[in-house]
Structures are given as structure tokens and as C-alpha cells.
Amino acid sequence: MGGDNAPDMVIKGADIALVRYPELRFLLVGLEDRIAPLLGTLPKLKAVSTVVHAEDVITGDAKPSTALRGGKRSSMRMAIDAVADGRADCVVSAGNTGALMAMAKVVLRTMPGIERPAMAQFVPTSRGETVLLDLGANIECDAENLVQFALMGDAFARAVLGLVKPTIGLLNVGSEELKGSDAVREAHAKLRAGVPGLIYHGFVEGDDIAAGTVDVVVTDGFSGNIALKTAEGYAKLFFEFLRAAFKSSLLAKIGLIFVRPALMKLRDRLDPRRHNGAMLVGLNGIVVKSHGGSDGDGFANAIGVAHDLCSNGFLDRIKEELAALGAPTPAPSQAAPV
Amino acid sequence: MGGDNAPDMVIKGADIALVRYPELRFLLVGLEDRIAPLLGTLPKLKAVSTVVHAEDVITGDAKPSTALRGGKRSSMRMAIDAVADGRADCVVSAGNTGALMAMAKVVLRTMPGIERPAMAQFVPTSRGETVLLDLGANIECDAENLVQFALMGDAFARAVLGLVKPTIGLLNVGSEELKGSDAVREAHAKLRAGVPGLIYHGFVEGDDIAAGTVDVVVTDGFSGNIALKTAEGYAKLFFEFLRAAFKSSLLAKIGLIFVRPALMKLRDRLDPRRHNGAMLVGLNGIVVKSHGGSDGDGFANAIGVAHDLCSNGFLDRIKEELAALGAPTPAPSQAAPV
Numbered sequence: 001m002g003g004d005n006a007p008d009m010v011i012k013g014a015d016i017a018l019v020r021y022p023e024l025r026f027l028l029v030g031l032e033d034r035i036a037p038l039l040g041t042l043p044k045l046k047a048v049s050t051v052v053h054a055e056d057v058i059t060g061d062a063k064p065s066t067a068l069r070g071g072k073r074s075s076m077r078m079a080i081d082a083v084a085d086g087r088a089d090c091v092v093s094a095g096n097t098g099a100l101m102a103m104a105k106v107v108l109r110t111m112p113g114i115e116r117p118a119m120a121q122f123v124p125t126s127r128g129e130t131v132l133l134d135l136g137a138n139i140e141c142d143a144e145n146l147v148q149f150a151l152m153g154d155a156f157a158r159a160v161l162g163l164v165k166p167t168i169g170l171l172n173v174g175s176e177e178l179k180g181s182d183a184v185r186e187a188h189a190k191l192r193a194g195v196p197g198l199i200y201h202g203f204v205e206g207d208d209i210a211a212g213t214v215d216v217v218v219t220d221g222f223s224g225n226i227a228l229k230t231a232e233g234y235a236k237l238f239f240e241f242l243r244a245a246f247k248s249s250l251l252a253k254i255g256l257i258f259v260r261p262a263l264m265k266l267r268d269r270l271d272p273r274r275h276n277g278a279m280l281v282g283l284n285g286i287v288v289k290s291h292g293g294s295d296g297d298g299f300a301n302a303i304g305v306a307h308d309l310c311s312n313g314f315l316d317r318i319k320e321e322l323a324a325l326g327a328p329t330p331a332p333s334q335a336a337p338v
Numbered sequence: 339m340g341g342d343n344a345p346d347m348v349i350k351g352a353d354i355a356l357v358r359y360p361e362l363r364f365l366l367v368g369l370e371d372r373i374a375p376l377l378g379t380l381p382k383l384k385a386v387s388t389v390v391h392a393e394d395v396i397t398g399d400a401k402p403s404t405a406l407r408g409g410k411r412s413s414m415r416m417a418i419d420a421v422a423d424g425r426a427d428c429v430v431s432a433g434n435t436g437a438l439m440a441m442a443k444v445v446l447r448t449m450p451g452i453e454r455p456a457m458a459q460f461v462p463t464s465r466g467e468t469v470l471l472d473l474g475a476n477i478e479c480d481a482e483n484l485v486q487f488a489l490m491g492d493a494f495a496r497a498v499l500g501l502v503k504p505t506i507g508l509l510n511v512g513s514e515e516l517k518g519s520d521a522v523r524e525a526h527a528k529l530r531a532g533v534p535g536l537i538y539h540g541f542v543e544g545d546d547i548a549a550g551t552v553d554v555v556v557t558d559g560f561s562g563n564i565a566l567k568t569a570e571g572y573a574k575l576f577f578e579f580l581r582a583a584f585k586s587s588l589l590a591k592i593g594l595i596f597v598r599p600a601l602m603k604l605r606d607r608l609d610p611r612r613h614n615g616a617m618l619v620g621l622n623g624i625v626v627k628s629h630g631g632s633d634g635d636g637f638a639n640a641i642g643v644a645h646d647l648c649s650n651g652f653l654d655r656i657k658e659e660l661a662a663l664g665a666p667t668p669a670p671s672q673a674a675p676v
Binding site for chain 1: 462463464474477478509511512517518519543544545546547548549557559560561563564565566567568569570571572573574575576578579580582583584586587589590592593594595596597599600601603604607608
């Protein structure tokens, strides 16, 4: 029920995703009166879907704390509950990010060894795609958080991009050892000293994101959010300037007829919808956040990210990496008899 | 002497700038043996230039503290000294940013009421240009620093863009009051409460930079540096993708013949050289930093920024705004007799 054009856009996205991944089965959680008529026109999707009625909807401006307290019968909460209960393998939502994060953290809990979940997403680069995290879940981070983000980003790149040895970079304002905040320099020292399974490249700068210098760019939620949204803003501006350029002369208008197919391909390469689907990493469950302003195609991509994370054993991979790191495992609730 | 291709690029830049601003006069500070032959081929520039021999050069990897202690006979230091002595109205350098900042701060001092200088620059937007600051001079900032950056950005936009009522935005990860770090929220409250002469828009997000939502975007040096370099990285990627698109088919290659002039204009609109010239604001003197990798055209633009700041009374404007704010003025060194 979340997002600018829900549930229509969500149902359409599920229908598109089903064509791509015929093995998908859906629990559609929300207002039955709204979902059922949409499903009536999509027999293939209807055949693989169960509607789970939820009477409440978390609004886009709800505070996370309010959503947590009062939102137990909301579509968002009930969808997360389905993952916690094992009725679903993952949840995909285009709703309120803060509420989704807060509810997912309470219901699914963080993995042993992980203090705080992070939000991760792919961005287009010169070499393909790079994972960027955190994207706003954690405004202030210490060195240990950043090291944990590196581990989670590594597992994400392996699971979704299929990389065997992803390289990790730590976002900073310069490549010299002296630069950056204490947290960044301390995390750099820890990663430099060696973390099992991780290939640490070192510091990277803002322009290394688009260059694809590394496969995973680690940063705090404040800088990550600003980097992602700055990139999205400039991608939009390029196309605006490009459109203006093609309208600027008769010659350009004629040329456009020839180059239109090539430009459509370019648009596709930079299209934010292709990169839709941020994952909340570090939880005992797969939670994917779609852009609220997404359309059906974009939402289908977010479902695709969730699908890849499930089928590539993302959660087990992170657990293994954390175990290799010697992270504490949770103590059993009672001592077993000897 | 600073930058990847100095002093050639610097001398070329001065020559280009002289065509644009015939009233310019230059002190060219550096190794005389290197500068004199270059000047020999440029009689017009030679006629308005004085070469000031400096035996040392601050290298790109020199630590600011080392440059401060040992760099008294360096071209960078002697050029700043010329501003302090009143022999020059401003200094333009493509050298080591950290060293430039440290030396300028010691030699020129910060203005009364300003704790820390900041680095400010224009970025292209949908509506024209926006001032972004700080760009890396201050990694961690408190609320008071951010408010001072707002004042300095305002004066910069008035002096160089000629805006009468620039609007100010504070960069954050969301537009809600609850978002962001303590420093950001506290600065927001101060600016919201009203600062004389400033038109405060409120929080802006990363995508508001390219959208041109406000005329001045205020942030700490870490986020600002990352936003600027991320934008530069994506501008580069965009043209890389565009070139690839035009090579992708015969049709596109034919079309390129027609659209080339329009694309050249587009390139120019996004060209980082057009936006070359970051200013160190908050000092008792005008210090402009050019990109180290700039060419002559880019360096001429940096000289243009310095020219505009001088001729539009930038320093006086900032002083007036600070005075209106009720900032403390420096106590006279001795009490005047009554």
C-alpha cells in the first residue's frame, strides 16, 4: 500500500516480475477492497497470489515510533510479520522508509554481530554496477559500523551481482591516510589490517563511484544518501539538458531522428528504475525498499533484487562472513544440560 | 607552480583571462627560469606582468603543517604574502589545497566573527548555477560553523552571480525536521529563527543541488566534497555513455553529424572547467583555488572568479553581513583615550 501510486503500481510490478521469474509466489498484503479488483484483470498473477487483508496503512509522513506503536494491523507490519513467521521469504515495500526500517528491526532483529542494519543499493558506473551503503539508515556511524557495512556490502555484491571477489572502498574526501573523520580513519585502519574474506582497496572519493573504482562503496548514511541523491539529480539534469540540446536547432532536430534509438539505450543505462531496490542489510530476513515514486517496471526490479537475494543465499553468506570474522554468536537462552 | 601542468597551464590561463578582462595586472610568483621563457612568447601578458621569483614549490603531497613550517620561500606562500601586503588584490592557485588553506589562514587570518574558512564553488543546475559550500576545508562542523557558511555563501552568490536575494538551503537526508545530525538540526533551528539578510529555504536533499532548488547549498566539508565529486564523476560518466551510444550503430553515427553542434553546447553547459575556481571564504583576502588538473581555459575561469570577487566588493559584503548579524568586531589593540 506504500508509494505514490499504490497499490496499482505494486500489483503491476508483481505482474511484470512474474514474467521474469515464473517461480514467484506472492502474498499481497493490504486493503482487500483495493487489491482484489486489480487482481481480477491479471489472471496469471491472481493464480499465484494470496491476498492478506490489512486494515491500516502507514502513511508517508508517519514517524517511525508512531508506526511501531500503532501500526500492528498495517500492511507494512503484517508483510514483515509474514517474513518473521516463515510464510514469506522476503518483503518488498515502496512505503515509508523510516517506518519500514524501525519495524523490520524490531520484528526481524539484527543478525548476531551486527549492531545496526544499513540500506544498500546498486548505482550505475563506468564498469557496470557498484553497491553503495549506507544510504540513510544510520546518520552517524562509528568505525565498527563502517566495518560491518563493508562485510554486508561484500555479501550483497556476491549475492546480487554474482561477483567472486568484490573490492571494497571507504568513501572519503581524499586518498591520503590523514584525511577524513576519526571514524573513517579508524575504519580504514581496521580494514587495512585485514578482515577475513574482504578485499579492501582503500579510500575512494566521490568521483570513484561513477568510475566504478571498487565494487562496494562504504560510507555513513548521511554521506551515502547525499551521494546517491546527488547522482540521481544530475542524471535527471543530463537528460533535461540533452532534450534542450536537441530542440536547440533544426539540424539537431533532424539528427534526433537518427540517434533516437541510441539515446533510448543510453537512457536505459542511466535509468534509476533499473537500479530500483534498496536492501535493508543486517537483519534476519530480506527486506527490499522500492522508491516511493516508482512505476510498475521499477517495482518489478525491486522484486528482482529480492528474488536474487533469496535465491543466492544472501543471508547465509552474511552469516558465514560474520562467523569467519569471529563475531559473537547469540548465547542460548538456557544452558544445555551436560 | 601548482597543478598538474604548471606553470605552462597557469601562464596560458592568465593570457586567456587578460583577453576577457583587459584591466588585469599579474604578479606571477614562481621559478623565474620556468616562467620567463613562457612569457617571452606572450607579449601582451608580459606587458602587464611582474615575475616574482620564488625558489621553492609546495608539492601536491606535502602536509599542510610541513608547508607552513618550511614553505616560507615557496611560490604559494609568497603569492599569499602579496595579498597580505596589499601588493595583490587576490591570489589564484592550482596547488595543494590543504597547504593553501593552512597558509592562507595563518597569513590572512579569518574575518572577525568567522571561526573557520570554507571552500565554496558553483555547480551547474537546472536553473543556472548554485553555490555549494563547504567543499572539504572542514570535515566536522558544528551548527555555528554551518550558519557562518550560510552567510558566506550568501555573500558569494551576491558578488559572483549578482543575485539580489539568494535563497539558502541546508543539505540533509530528508526534509523533515527530525532528520539529520544534531549539528544540522541545530543550524536549521538557528536559520529558521532568522538571520538578518538571509533568505532561508529550509532543508534540501542531494537531488535539489542539480534541480537548483536554492541558490546556496550549505553543508559540512565531508558531505560537500562527496556531493561535488559525485556530481563530477557522473558528468564524466554521462559523456562516456553518450559517446558509446553514438558509436553503437551506423544510424547513430550519421545522426551525430547533425547533432554535434548541439552536443558541443551541452558539453559546455556541464563542462567542469566552466565551473572551475573554488573560493576560500571567510578570510581577510581573496584566495581562489583552481582544480589541479585544469587546463588554461579552466585556469582562466578561476581567474575570472577572483576578478568578480574583487570587483564586486565581496569582502566588504561579507563584513557588512557579519556586522548586521551582530558578530563581535575585533577589539582595538589599545584602548583609545576618552
